Amino acid sequence: MEMIEPMLSKLVEVDVHLSGVWNSEPKLDGERIIAVGEGDKISLWTRRHIESSYKFPEITNDLKKNIKGDNWILDGELTVPGGFRKLLKRNTEDKTKISILSRKLPATFNLFDITRFQGEDLTSKPLAQRKKILLDVSSPGEYLRIIPFKIVTTETVKDHFEKSLKDGYEGLILKNASSRYESGKRSDNWLKIKRTxxxxxxxxxxxxxxxxxxxxxxxxxxxxxxxxxxxxxxxxxxxxxxxxxxxxxxxxxxxxxxxxxxxxxxxxxxxxxxxxxxxxxxxxxxxxxxxxxxx
The missing domain is CATH 2.40.50.140 (Nucleic acid-binding proteins)
Incomplete structure (x- = not known):
């Protein structure tokens, strides 16, 4: 089973106007990863189509233990303490270094979407339903986290954004709760507000x-x-x-x-x-x- 091209967000200002029901999620300072589970095999794909599961054994082990089923595709952000610059240290091919870094600088896979489960394509289902399925089939682990989300309106975007920065995140992601998963598209249904x-x-x-x-x-x-x-x-x-x-x-x-x-x-x-x-x-x-x- 091949990776799915990730859905992308558009950069907007904090005074953006929203219509309908939207979710807000903290914007993390890491690397986007598509995780594919097929039988006993788990693959971690970057946006550049680089398979990186061998670099993050702590993540693949947690996915095996904490995701139900044996056929799924998950979307999330890979992070380490200290942000993206620290994550670059995990970019090594040396097996000994990989083993040491997985313990000394362990990563966390922060899940926020699911696009396939047990052979069923979920991309046409609304985000709110995909979120429910994700919560039903996954559980947090030592290196696995489900990103929390809240309902946001035009009037509360600024408050959510400021709280996100105060909590140490680099911004906010806004997602239309009724939207389908638009693979490979930079969509108006996913918006990002960043500290710049x-x-x-x-x-x-x-x-x-x-x-x-x-x-x-x-x-x-x-x-x-x-x-x-x-x-x-x-x-x-x-x-x-x-x-x-x-x-x-x-x-x-x-x-x-x-x-x-x-x-x-x-x-x-x-x-x-x-x-x-x-x-x-x-x-x-x-x-x-x-x-x-x-x-």
Missing amino acids: ETIDVNVVGVTRSTGSIAFGALILEKDGQYFGKVGTGFSDMDRREILDFLEKNREETPILLPENVDVLFTTRPLPAEIKANEIVGGKPRAPVWVRFRWG
Whole structure:
């Protein structure tokens, strides 16, 4: 049984208007995982289609003990104490290190959805019903947790968001309680509000597009060093206007760019702002475009 493409959420502001019944869940700082159980075999798939069950024996053991049935697909977030940066330490192929880290830095699999159980496809069922099935077929374990959820309205979104931050989470996920599971889609039925920082950067170029959009991403520089790329936060019209603006500012960049950056052309440094929830390895994690800065 193959993994299912995860349903994705859209980034919105805290003043979002909701219609109907919605659930709120804390946004965790980890890695999205699709868990597939088929007989005695359990697979843990990342969004990049990397099978990682061998790296997290504590999770597969807990799933075997705490999930009923032998044919299921679960959706959740893998976390370790200290957040995503600490989770990167678990990314090793060394069997000895895996054994040590599973005890010294154990992960938790935080479940929030189920899309298949005992051969039945549950994706067309409303979220509220899938949540009930998830609670019926799973029980918490030492390394297994079912993410709590609450009913939220337009009037209470801000309160839920602020409490989520106070409790140490990185934001809030809002889910339409009547929505089906839209595999592989970034849906209006799942929304996320994140704690973010605005970061001052310079745009120094643009990458090629792999499709019909005007460009792939903007190349960033900060403090004289390559600072990654930003490829989200634009509409198609924004991309065309930005590309026209960049064309007028073509120039050889003085900074060294990685060989794997597919450069369309470079520009003089153009002051700008991006949003990112943290910096990992000297680069912004999941950056979002904000604007060019003038003056």
